[in-house]
Amino acid sequence: MQYDLKKSIKISIDTLTIGMFVTAIEHSKRVNLTNAGRVPSNQAIDQLKKSGVKFAWVDRELSTQGCVFNPVSDVPEQAVEPEVAPVTEAKPKKQSRFTQQKRASKIIREAKGLAQKLINQTFEGKVIHVGEIEEWADDVIDTVAIDSDALQCVSALRNKDKYLLEHSVNVACLLVSFGKHLGLPKETLKHMAIGGIIHDVGKIKVDDKVLHKPARLTPEEFEHMKLHQVYAKQIITNVKGLSDVSRDVCLMHHEKLDGSGYPAGLTAEQLPIHGRMSSIVDIYDALTADRCYKRGMSSAEAFKILLSLTPNHLDKNLVYKFINCIGVFPVGSVVELSDGRVGIVWTSNIDEPLKPEVKCFYSRKYKRYVEVSYVDLKHSAVKIEKAIAPHNLEVDPSPFFDL
Structure with a gap:
């Protein structure tokens, strides 16, 4: 079912309350027709606020009786033309989750397709444009704002034979969730998602025998593996429109606070927050994934390892915030x-x-x-x-x- 915004009332996000039926949300001047439905909790309202939503369109007739509406007076009754097409109507709890999970599955599929396309373009020496990834990153941010549980549940379902693609997608999604939890601006979340998608692009130039070796790497093989960051630095020069934040996520996820990381041996003073976050997320997702040489561990086991790497390698404060962000028992575990x-x-x-x-x-x-x-x-x-x-x-x- 499609909703006509002309029948909806535009209100400030600060006056949104439980029981109101939301048909659209606005970030700055961009209007998105969202998965329509009643506001279930104050937590859902807080999520929208943290994601940068300023206004919401609500349907008075479909809202719970007793809701008090305070329309904003600085816009005419006629609705703003939306930039994206509406999606299906939200249904009762389990069906609503079904709708959200279908959307999350679509986003994950699109991300894998993008990651594969980037790999192919890199092989062919073609210039890569950030524009396509930006559109996907916007969808991820909106999905996390509405229902991060559905996205987490879909991304938890993995295939070890497609590790490189799934790892890149998961790192991107986790960075958005983590950044949102920390209250980072939406534009920063977008750049972090883009950095996550491309963060392991250098591995396509690593010898397959080393990349897929079903055993512990020798010191020589590990040195060869570390070159993927050198290759990445070369490759991303062909990515047009790449921001500094995206570049940092790509090139800093193996750096350590004590300077013992690679490729640049950066120290704590040289590592911005998004660089520190990328290290935590990259390690967590790698630990919980099945690989050709190991089985994935539980989230609880992974958390213990992350904490053991503080404070020399990882930022202790951020590790605790990451655990708090995805939960002691993350969705999908x-x-x-x-x-x-x-x-x-x-x-x-x-x-x-x-x-x-x-x-x-x-x-x-x-x-x-x-x-x-x-x-x-x-x-x-x-x-x-x-x-x-x-x-x-x-x-x-x-x-x-x-x-």
Whole structure:
């Protein structure tokens, strides 16, 4: 169903309240017809504010009774012409998540296509233009503002044979979520997303025998691997319109605060916040991914390693903020509950991070699949017993990432 903005009222984001039915949002002068639906919580309003939304269009008739509307008086009743096409109407909770997850899946597919295109263009020696990536980055930022859980859940489903593409996409998405959590400006988030997509582009010039070696690299092979950052510096000279922030994300994600990183051996004083963030995100995603030479670890295990790398290699304060951003049990991670059921963390709970909503599908107690159920731990006697790396589970959880 499409919504006519002429039937909607433009209000300041500061007067948006729970129960209002939002049909569009505005960043500066750019209007986006968003996934329409009622505002579910103050947290959702805060997310919109943090992402730079200044105004919202709301439908009075579809809003909950009792809502008080204060239209802005500096614009005529006629609606601003939107820049993007509307999407489908939001439905009840599970269906609404379905809509969001379909959108997230589309964004991830587009990102992989972009990453592959960049690789092909690099091989062919063609000039790369940032414009195409910028449009995708805007979509990611809007999706994170509306429903970051759906994006996290889709990106958690991985294929080790497509590691380079998926790692680049995940780093980009995680950087946007992390930057939004820190309150960074939208323009900075966009540049960080672009930097994330291209951050490992230099690896296409690394010897495949080294890049895909199913064992620990020798010192000589590791030195060769480190050259991917040298190659990256050469390659990104062909990327037209690349910002300094995007360039830093690409070239600083292997630098360390004590100066022992590469390629430039930069020290803490030389590493801006987005450079420090890229190191944390890159390591986390690499640790939790299946590779040709190792199995991915659980988020809890990865967090321990990140903390062990502070304060010499990683910024301790930022590591704690990153853990707080994605949650002790991130959306998309597999967990075991105290009653033996196993499920996927489905929806985060900022107020009580140890009590998310979990999509249960298997019982370790009875060694069998169980009827799929969504357990909100805020209102349940069970709790999360531990996180599980997917490869340590007796069954394949991947089919249950879909709704």
